[in-house]
Amino acid sequence: MPGRLLWTLAAVMLAAGLVAVGLGLRGPAGPPQPPAWAATARPVAHHAPVMARSVPVRVDVPSLGVRAPLVRLGLEPDGSVQVPAADRPGEAGWYDGGPTPGERGPAVLLGHVDSAKGAAVFYELGRLRPGHRIEVGRADGRVAVFTVESVERVPKDRFPTRRMYGPIGHAGLRLVTCGGSFDKDRRSYQDNIIVYASQTAVR
Template structure:
């Protein structure tokens, strides 16, 4: 793993880091709802998380910027911001003061394009539930859709959802290259550590273009 530290709501990357080696420190809720822990997915195995195998000739769309994210199962309908890198190499994340917002990591694939498209959102903030508070309720087969700038809708099917300790964040599984059009939704989860002021885990939903 690269040398990583979180400061001022941003992710600082060491010199060895690349655009796809981000870790579980990407997002950190304020723990303002820690007496009511966010929903967690059932325990996942590596086999279950990687259950989707790209068939020959799997569908993919041309590159087009994402505009709106819909996750009907958990009541999410949100405009997507664009999350890039700051001049100092830190990764921009949605402001925790506005936990209802979500953003697409612009150095990855666009949703529907071949590769890993990653969308980030907080679990809580400002004393309110965040856009991805209920991400752990998603299950295999649930639908996700993204309206794109070219007017097309990229329709995805959830393959698996996992909760993983931030110290073991699966960087390659989330941000690494894919032979198919994949989508990853990422937030915080698990218990809130009052000593560090962060959640101990991340919740990640993996999906493929239907």
Template sequence: MRGLWTLTAALLAAGLVLVGLGLRGADGPPQPPAWAAVPRAAEHRGPVLDRSAPVQVAVPSIGVRAPLARLGLAGDGSVQVPPADRLNEAGWYDRGPTPGERGAAVILGHVDSAKGAAVFYELGRLRPGHRIEVTREDGKTAVFTVESVERVSKERFPTNRVYGPLDHAGLRLVTCGGSFDQSKRSYHDNIIVYAAQTAVRQTASR
């Protein structure tokens, strides 16, 4: 079992190199300060929920409200990314926990394109204490509190921290960041937001 996890983790880390491939804004996306990477544990944690697929992610402090697509693994074993022509949509990695379940749920999104900002362009502005809300198919909204935000080289992607087991319901948001390599048409780094579920509420009827 451990060998299988190690192989899967390596493939997932490799796949994240593709997030934001070939996309670039005029001035570059915001980057988090070093102090934001220091974990600040949420004051309390909400109840762990049963499995239910997420349908929308909202990050009020940066004005994000986006539908969620399901992402699996590509034919080469790398993690899929949202289609490049749907830049205002994020994707949930459906081989892992759903947001609200015990474990680390992972949501990926592009940062920008030649046409401008994409769904997670402002992700680097998040700070510990900010709120993230994920609406689920079961009518519940899992509310998460940001604990840390870090910028890391794609060559040193922290696979275990992002995908590893947790004793609570956690969430990771991932996009590109850092400087842009014109020759490779790719950003050098990833921006990763770590959050813990702190509340659950019933979604209002539509």
């Protein structure tokens, strides 16, 4: 990705990182947080073929019992990335300004951590570990299968834009939600939980 475009995107994605992807209705213990060791990348072999573009329609995370529909997310008028509707906490969203899952590059999925109704679609995201599987169903009927390489918790004011959205030579996937401590005054979590995965199979 050319430098100018990347840094234009950086401003957009930093804004996305600062948006409360969850609504901050924290339970007694709060959402699970990944251990520090999970942030150490465990690369996987990229043997799966790169796929043609096809809109993703569903994300499945078997180890968490997550099976959720995906909606398309664009940009708000201020340039920030949209988030899934707050009144539909069971949905996740795909940022349609980037690759589709299975294409070369990092596809990005966002989901709320909680809502007025309780835990939302990515509440358990901090429980993912390297080696776990994520499957994304696509409109073309195929399923892109990804293997988690790392899971990290990062402060929203240090959102890793280049690592998240910079060019990669294979099909990658990033899942993003809120995490860390909850700021009651701002009604927002202070961190993001980010899952990095690479495609390892196609069905």
